[in-house]
Structures are given as structure tokens and as C-alpha cells.
Amino acid sequence: KAIAEILINEGYAKSFQVIEDGKQGIIRIQLKYGPNKAQVITGLRRVSKPGLRIYTNVEDMPRVIRGLGIAILSTSKGIMTDRQARKDNVGGEVLAFVW
Template structure:
């Protein structure tokens, strides 16, 4: 039985949020390119510990490590900004700041998914995917 979600990024964020709330160390999610890129950006910015692709399954599984053993999650809040019913776009000068710069937004630009500060530095706008702090 295959579970099809209409918004794979929201599904990933919900699984991360729920796992962090109950103290789980890692989660396994069905893989997609966008989920992998989003998880990689969260690892790069220190919100997740590790992400790897688990082979051997027909469609593949993404193993996301939220925190190390004995530590709490660094994610206080993670939320989807642009949704399938209401897309949110921003130019480079309009990219929002999260908690006065203590958090990040991920923006899908013409050069790939990057943080809001990278997009501003490269003078690129795009779809504001999520915010995390």
C-alpha cells in the first residue's frame, strides 16, 4: 500500500517536528529530490545531524538523524511557508528574516534551494519553502 501525499515537504517537516517532540533520534521517510535537498540544507545549517539515502528499497528511503544520542533537538519550530494552496514568492529584497536572524528560511531559486541569506547575497528571489529556528 502506497501513501501518496500532496505536499512532500510538509510531510517531511511534520515527521521531523513529531519525532523531535517525542525525543526520537532518527526518522525514515520515502525519498524524493526535494526532500533530500531540504534535509541537506538543514544539516548544512546545523538543525539536523545527518541525512543519508538508504539503498535496497524499491523507491528508496531517506534516513534523517535529528540529534545525537543524549542530546535535545536544536529545532524549536519548523513550519512550511509556501503551501500548494497558497504559494509564497519573494524577491531578494523581500526575503523574510526569522526571529531577528536567529533562524533561517529556505528559498527555492533558479540556482537551487538555498537559505534566505545566501539568496540575498546572490540577489536571487524565489519561492519561500519553510522557516526554522
Template structure:
């Protein structure tokens, strides 16, 4: 069996839960997953999350009325094809409506923070 991409699995679970209008979903726990969830909570895309055990995190999804706040959630960099960008190369997502989540030497941060810190890195996902 090949390697398992925990971030792709987390994004799939979140997208499926949003399509079914579920308020909470359980995803696999990892340090990277928690850092990405921290950014999504800080940027206002999620209500929050709670670590249930060393294997599971419960993610609380956010809705604006009947519509989910996250309209699109895409994995950019994958295990087979890593995608890197400098701070200057980061263009706004959907004309500034969305964000990129990056893994940098300064931690997992959003694209707006990366521009302020002038730090590039691996683009993990884009959200809008």
C-alpha cells in the same frame, strides 16, 4: 485522492520525532526533500541523512543537550497557496536566529545565500 505534499509530510515526521526525542526518523524520498535536507544539514539543524532506498531517507536529528536544535519547523508555501519573495523582501527569521529555505532558479538555498546571490524564489519553510 488529492495530491500528496511530501515536504509537509517530512516536516510533520521530523517534528513528531523531535517531540519524542528520537535520534533518527524515516521520511519519503524525493529530490526536493534531499535538497531541503542538504540546506538544513549545512545550516547545522540536522546531523545528516542517508538515502535508504528510492522511497526512503533516514534523517539524523540533532540535539543540544536534551533540547532539539530545531525549535520550530513550519511550511510556508503550500500546494494551495504558493508564497514567493524577492531577496530584498526576505526579513530575518526570529531576529536572525532562524532561516528560510527557498527554492530558486539557483537551487534550494537558505535565505542568507539568497541575499548574497540577490535571488528570490518560493519560500518552502522557515526553521528556528
């Protein structure tokens, strides 16, 4: 849910809906499109995986396509973008890159 809110705040998605299915639940995200139905999200890469966790500190935090994209991190202060983590001076687990 926090990742969906980040995608909305960063302008990659319009809205999201949580669907209860009696199990773990489903989140349906409505993506944004630009003029001529061009995709706003051109790429998405999952970084940390259950078998290989990737952590970073503030100094080594990655910039996605020289700042044009975002990195989504799980920090001690919650899930946030790389920009917010730099501002709050916290590192954490790199979950995904979106550009």
C-alpha cells in the same frame, strides 16, 4: 535531499539517509541535540503549499526570528537558505522556516 543538506550545513541535523522503496523514496534525517538532550530545532513551519505558493524577492525576503532561524527557498539557482539567496541576489519560493 537538498533540504536535508541545508539542515546539516546549518547545524540542525547530523546526517541523512536516502531509502529506496520503489516509489518516491524516503529520506531519514538524524536530528542534532544539544546538552541535556535539548532539541536544536525548536520550530519548523511549512510556508508554501500546493494550493498557495508564496514567493519573495530579495528586498522583501523574510528574516526568521530576527536572523536566529533560517528560511529555505527554492530559487532559479537551486534550493538555498535566505542568507545565501541574499548574497546571490535572487528571490524565489519560500518553502519553510526553521528555528
